[in-house]
Amino acid sequence: MPAMAKLFLFITTLLLVTSSAWAGSQCDLHYTVTPRYGKAPRRLDVVLSFPAEGRQESWLRMPSGWAGVENFGAALTPASDQQEGVKIFPTDDANRWKVEHHPVGRVIVSYQIRAALDDPDNEKVQPQDQRFRPQIGADWFQFFGYGALPSVESWEDRRIGNMCLTLLQPAEQPGPLLGSYLDGQVRDRADIEFLGTFAQLRHAFYAGGLGWRVVKRTLAESSVVTASRGTQALDDASFAAQVTNLLEAHRRFWGDTSTTRQTVVRTPNNSLGSYGGTLVHQAAVLHVPKDFAPGSDSFEFLIGHENLHQWVPNRLGAHGTGSAVDQARNYWLSEGFTDYYAHRLLLASGLWSLDRYAQRVTRVLRGYWSSPARNATAESIAPRFFSDRDAGRQMYARGELLAMAWDRELRVKSPLGLDGLLRGLMLSSEQAEKSETAHERVLNALTNELGPAPRAQLRAYVMEGRDFDLDDGLAGPCFALGWSDLPRWTLGFDMASLSSGKYKAAGVIVDGPAYMAGLREGMDLKGWSIDRTDITKEVILKVKAENGEREMRYLPVNGSTDRVPTLMVRSDAAIDATCQAWIRR
Numbered sequence: 001m002p003a004m005a006k007l008f009l010f011i012t013t014l015l016l017v018t019s020s021a022w023a024g025s026q027c028d029l030h031y032t033v034t035p036r037y038g039k040a041p042r043r044l045d046v047v048l049s050f051p052a053e054g055r056q057e058s059w060l061r062m063p064s065g066w067a068g069v070e071n072f073g074a075a076l077t078p079a080s081d082q083q084e085g086v087k088i089f090p091t092d093d094a095n096r097w098k099v100e101h102h103p104v105g106r107v108i109v110s111y112q113i114r115a116a117l118d119d120p121d122n123e124k125v126q127p128q129d130q131r132f133r134p135q136i137g138a139d140w141f142q143f144f145g146y147g148a149l150p151s152v153e154s155w156e157d158r159r160i161g162n163m164c165l166t167l168l169q170p171a172e173q174p175g176p177l178l179g180s181y182l183d184g185q186v187r188d189r190a191d192i193e194f195l196g197t198f199a200q201l202r203h204a205f206y207a208g209g210l211g212w213r214v215v216k217r218t219l220a221e222s223s224v225v226t227a228s229r230g231t232q233a234l235d236d237a238s239f240a241a242q243v244t245n246l247l248e249a250h251r252r253f254w255g256d257t258s259t260t261r262q263t264v265v266r267t268p269n270n271s272l273g274s275y276g277g278t279l280v281h282q283a284a285v286l287h288v289p290k291d292f293a294p295g296s297d298s299f300e301f302l303i304g305h306e307n308l309h310q311w312v313p314n315r316l317g318a319h320g321t322g323s324a325v326d327q328a329r330n331y332w333l334s335e336g337f338t339d340y341y342a343h344r345l346l347l348a349s350g351l352w353s354l355d356r357y358a359q360r361v362t363r364v365l366r367g368y369w370s371s372p373a374r375n376a377t378a379e380s381i382a383p384r385f386f387s388d389r390d391a392g393r394q395m396y397a398r399g400e401l402l403a404m405a406w407d408r409e410l411r412v413k414s415p416l417g418l419d420g421l422l423r424g425l426m427l428s429s430e431q432a433e434k435s436e437t438a439h440e441r442v443l444n445a446l447t448n449e450l451g452p453a454p455r456a457q458l459r460a461y462v463m464e465g466r467d468f469d470l471d472d473g474l475a476g477p478c479f480a481l482g483w484s485d486l487p488r489w490t491l492g493f494d495m496a497s498l499s500s501g502k503y504k505a506a507g508v509i510v511d512g513p514a515y516m517a518g519l520r521e522g523m524d525l526k527g528w529s530i531d532r533t534d535i536t537k538e539v540i541l542k543v544k545a546e547n548g549e550r551e552m553r554y555l556p557v558n559g560s561t562d563r564v565p566t567l568m569v570r571s572d573a574a575i576d577a578t579c580q581a582w583i584r585r
Helices: 128-132 198-202 236-254 299-308 324-328 331-348 354-370 378-384 389-411 417-425 429-434 438-450 453-463 577-584
Strands: 013-017 029-036 043-051 057-061 076-078 087-090 096-100 106-114 141-144 161-168 177-179 183-186 189-196 205-208 213-219 222-228 262-268 276-280 283-288 479-487 525-529 539-545 548-554 561-569
Touching (some): 029 198, 177 262, 183 213, 183 222, 205 262, 222 236, 236 262, 262 299, 276 299, 283 299, 324 378, 331 354, 331 389, 331 438, 331 577, 354 479, 354 561, 378 389, 389 417, 389 438, 389 453, 417 438, 438 453
Parallel strands (some): 029 161, 222 262, 262 283
Antiparallel strands (some): 013 189, 057 096, 076 106, 087 096, 161 189, 177 183, 177 205, 213 222, 276 283, 479 561, 525 539
16 A cells, blocks of 8 residues: 655654653653553553643544544543543544643643554454554554554644653563664663654654564665564565665665665565555555565565655655645655656666566556546545555556656756756755645646646646556657557456455456356455456465365456557667666666
């Protein structure tokens, strides 16, 4: 799943204090979080402290709409014991509570966050939204700030103060503490303090426990931290090396001499072929299957996509305000351009060959062209961006196609093309946060170079859903873009069966490929591997059987055909000077 609602927020001053003698009283907002591994249900115990500031009531709010989750507040329960004079009242909004308290001194509120899953170590497929909620295993925990830290409404996102968060490990189970602000070197307690906004605490990842394995490597003057849990195909040291090499290539391309530490986290989603992730402050969190390793379809690409969000769109301008639906209308930039550069830099760095690049972009083109949402407007896609994967992917594909078209047009004027335009727009993190939105800055720069055409193209292809002109030279001088008649990709049952949370086969087409393989209406789906852009790859389904699980395999075809786009490497690409210069960027 994408990364969705991705905003890099700059920390003006950061101080980590790891001793127990910590001046927490100097904090404006202070959260203390303790995982309870042995409790049923497992939970996070949280104590929130903030100044009363003369008020006799305050309001706490959990976010709505981040990563497609609307009800983070449903997991929050006030503790039975509260500070004297503190009373907590629910409202009709499950994400909002009223707190009555004394008007002077500090207000202390205690609450619990219930873990999303009773046993996340049972290797069952995890629904997408559960991956973004707090999780607690037998000896590990993880959470995003969105899912565990309610805001105090008097401390809205632009109010600056001393923000503090303490992570406490149970005395009997100390383990590495890691995430956006921690590198795994502290084990029993970590205190985070910085001068900034609450949004910077919320847009972050926190984790710890003996179940996490941490590798720290040096990159230039900073470090790269990789953290893994669960069974993974690639060993931790090799994963760290692959991540470091790719991150180094990105920094070279953008000319970034930043010394910011980067953390890349592997969490198992127990799916056979589903990959996803998101970027929060200084941490890319990947949700991957056990076979996630070099050679798998999405290994380098997923790592590259999430890491590139540090620059696109986070260093191009402000993220903008509004709901998740409002922001999804501009994912042509944050997701589409990021996909474009993830593909292009894998080719430029030598990690991908021209053939592999052509294969991957062919999948993008066919996914775009064959999608039932190809002509859907951005207005209709935005509300279902997270719930309808096929529709959501349209914003990625349309953005990548626009990046290709605009790069080609810009290269008529300068060999630097789109690369040069975006490098010229790069801001520091502080500047980006205070500037005009990233998508407006990019559109303004394109208008200065190419006139009104870019805005007209954006309106037609992204907002109105008109068919993109897939002409021969769109993908660059190394390739020819043609058309092929291929068997139509047919799953044979309703794809919604995989996102309903019930995981029962529905809409099974009699005499379709899934039915012929043995799938029947109502069967329990325990796992799957489905590539929706490649008819040569078998669909793999695991269904519940009397003696455990049964595996079904079949090709997703039914005898019908479609005319689809195909990207091919030109025969003279290896010796053509224009092609080779285009590859090198």
